[in-house]
Amino acid sequence: MAYQLRYCTKCLFPETKPDLFFDESGVCSACKAAELKFAKIDWKQREKDFRTIIDQFKLRDDQIGYDCLIPVSGGKDSTYQAYFIKEVYGMNPLCVCFETTRETELGRRNLSNISKMGIDVIHFHKNYPAYRSMVIEGFKRVGDEMWPNHSGIFTLPILVAIKFNIKLIIWGENPQQEYGGPWESIENHTLTRKWLEEFGGLLGNRIQDMIGVDGLTVKELTPYFYPTEEELTRAGLVSIFLGHYFFWDARKHLEIIEKHGFSVKEDGPVEGTYNNYENLDEEMHGLHDYLKFVKYGFGRATDHACIDIRNHRITREEGLKLVKKFDGKYPKLAVKAFIEYSGLSKEEIDSVINSFTNPVLFKTKADGTFMRNKKGDLIRNFPIR
Numbered sequence: 001m002a003y004q005l006r007y008c009t010k011c012l013f014p015e016t017k018p019d020l021f022f023d024e025s026g027v028c029s030a031c032k033a034a035e036l037k038f039a040k041i042d043w044k045q046r047e048k049d050f051r052t053i054i055d056q057f058k059l060r061d062d063q064i065g066y067d068c069l070i071p072v073s074g075g076k077d078s079t080y081q082a083y084f085i086k087e088v089y090g091m092n093p094l095c096v097c098f099e100t101t102r103e104t105e106l107g108r109r110n111l112s113n114i115s116k117m118g119i120d121v122i123h124f125h126k127n128y129p130a131y132r133s134m135v136i137e138g139f140k141r142v143g144d145e146m147w148p149n150h151s152g153i154f155t156l157p158i159l160v161a162i163k164f165n166i167k168l169i170i171w172g173e174n175p176q177q178e179y180g181g182p183w184e185s186i187e188n189h190t191l192t193r194k195w196l197e198e199f200g201g202l203l204g205n206r207i208q209d210m211i212g213v214d215g216l217t218v219k220e221l222t223p224y225f226y227p228t229e230e231e232l233t234r235a236g237l238v239s240i241f242l243g244h245y246f247f248w249d250a251r252k253h254l255e256i257i258e259k260h261g262f263s264v265k266e267d268g269p270v271e272g273t274y275n276n277y278e279n280l281d282e283e284m285h286g287l288h289d290y291l292k293f294v295k296y297g298f299g300r301a302t303d304h305a306c307i308d309i310r311n312h313r314i315t316r317e318e319g320l321k322l323v324k325k326f327d328g329k330y331p332k333l334a335v336k337a338f339i340e341y342s343g344l345s346k347e348e349i350d351s352v353i354n355s356f357t358n359p360v361l362f363k364t365k366a367d368g369t370f371m372r373n374k375k376g377d378l379i380r381n382f383p384i385r
């Protein structure tokens with residue numbers, strides 16, 4: 001019998017999405033947050049609040065140093081942050097990139113474009129074998145090959161800020177504001193250790209838990225250890241989300257940064273979704289998204305359709321069509337790249353994916369294995385509505 005998955009009545013988020021809540025009329029917390037964005041939040045006031053913060057940290061023109069630090073990748077959000085902070089607010093930021101697992105050519109080009117915009121960028125090339133061991137372990141242990149990346153992107157910028165005596169770190173969107181979360185996390189404007197542990201995609205696995213994996217030592221894991229509370233207090237660091245102070249609209253941002261040298265994928269959409277400007281910098285992103293799909297029954301196309309619905313660019317019906325067409329396809333390109341990267345065979349990779357696949361959400365055969373269509377895609381045991 002088909003499983004009846006509950007969906008938000010306004011967007012296409014299902015109840016299986018972690019940290020998502022529904023109100024009595026069946027509207028999800030991400031849509032409620034979007035209503036606030038459009039109708040209730042006083043953006044003029046938030047902009048003033050932002051100016052007040054900036055004024056506290058901006059160095060005089062005759063002082064040596066950076067006004068703030070911006071964590072970046074080869075993606076659109078960080079390019080926009082860098083552009084906005086430098087060009088609109090006249091700050092001198094230091095950008096720090098914790099490289100992705102398998103950088104794409106496009107990601108590399110977009111990253112080097114940031115320095116061409118007149119900004120210093122530190123591109124951190126990590127210890128490859130140590131990181132790779134954690135990629136494989138994260139994949140097997142928590143069903144996420146991006147685990148060490150989540151850990152690194154949130155930790156390294158903090159470590160660098162402390163070393164360079166930079167007091168202000170400016171992150172991009174507030175993910176809970178855009179994708180939903182507990183109420184206090186939507187209103188939250190700072191990134192703290194608690195936020196990282198709860199929402200940073202670490203899935204309950206700590207860096208301490210990686211010690212000993214393939215003989216990894218604490219020393220080799222240095223860039224992944226978040227500073228202690230004491231170190232953070234001593235450094236006087238303030239970590240804020242730009243998306244708390246300014247109305248976040250990725251498509252509008254994209255139009256701006258394309259005029260400043262940012263490139264999108266020209267030969268069709270990114271694997272696993274329908275647009276050509278998200279997740280451009282990582283070759284294996286499709287695997288990460290697919291693991292989410294097998295666990296919760298929704299993939300990246302749902303995320304993107306929901307954002308487009310909330311921003312009134314498409315209707316719920318149009319979004320539904322996109323989700324049916326693009327979500328949940330077996331990520332051939334990402335798996336091929338992951339085979340090359342990890343040395344695991346396709347059978348080993350599929351066996352791990354199967355171990356994280358929810359048997360309530362997907363059809364199984366009499367022997368308990370998952371049914372697949374001719375293309376190798378899982379068959380949903382629930383209607384998308």
Ligand SMILES: [Zn+2]
Binds near residue numbers: 009012028
């Ligand atoms: Zn919703």
